[in-house]
Amino acid sequence: MTVSLVVVSHSEKIADGAAELAAQMAPKVLILPAGGTGDGRIGTSLEKVMAALDKAAGGDGAVILADLGSAVMTAESALEFVDDPAGFLLADAPLVEGLVAAAVAAEGGADVQAVKRAAEGARGPAHPDGPLGQQLVAEGPVTGQGPDFTGDFELVNQAGMHARPAAKIAGGLASLEADVTVNGVDGASMTALMTLGAGKGSVLHVEAWGADAERAVNYVGGLVQAGFGEP
Structure with a gap:
């Protein structure tokens, strides 16, 4: 079910x-x-x-x-x-x-x-100058300390980071106990991931904090390396 x-x-x-x-x-x-x-x-x-x-x-x-x-x-x-x-x-x-x-x-x-x-x-990140944006900056994963786990993965699928890959990454990360950024944007936000405009050959730099940090990095890496199931 x-x-x-x-x-x-x-x-x-x-x-x-x-x-x-x-x-x-x-x-x-x-x-x-x-x-x-x-x-x-x-x-x-x-x-x-x-x-x-x-x-x-x-x-x-x-x-x-x-x-x-x-x-x-x-x-x-x-x-x-x-x-x-x-x-x-x-x-x-x-x-x-x-x-x-x-x-x-x-x-x-x-x-x-x-x-x-x-x-x-999927709503995407708030504007950094707004009150919610300021809250996200204050409470987000960037704390002055390095991430718990990181990974770099090259996009191999022909279409790169379009809607389907962004949804797969965001949807999976949302179920984990981890704060994750991908090239500096919220990894659990489909909209934010799509704004990266990352094409084939682009490298996704993943940083994760929290109990499921290692699992989160491995999750993104597995999707990218498998080409998201696409050509």
Whole structure:
């Protein structure tokens, strides 16, 4: 069993399309779109969301992603009716990037909390001059001491660091107890990894801190050396 994902959108087409995209990254994960109203209009449907949550019940939990404010409210209302609210988590994440990162994490066997973190990590780093950015600088892994483990790995896949590799790295790292940077950006953020623009032949410098630091470096190295399963 894996953690399921529920996609709540004002548009049925958006929900279906996002689910279809994420399924390409994680074919073993149950991804349940709940978009639009029951009569096909733009909007959200409590009944659709509840039906999706019912389908996810009995598994290893579910993470819900929503596109706009009222979709979040609909998801929160639906959660009030589930039998095991602790197993259903609403992620504060961008719909498409968060869904892809969450799907990859779930495919890798992450638990519901780690899948939620993977989705929220897709938001990318805060601006360093903002209050949250200052907090990340203060509390982040760079403490003046060297990392626990490091590694350098050359990208061998033809397309380099595009969406699928970034999602695989971010999704897997989000489930580990480690703070990881890749070429200076947050390794658990799909968006941040894609901003590297790293092509074939580029070297990824990985630094990791924490209990799973060695495992994290080996995880990234294994993906890179295997070409992420791509040509």
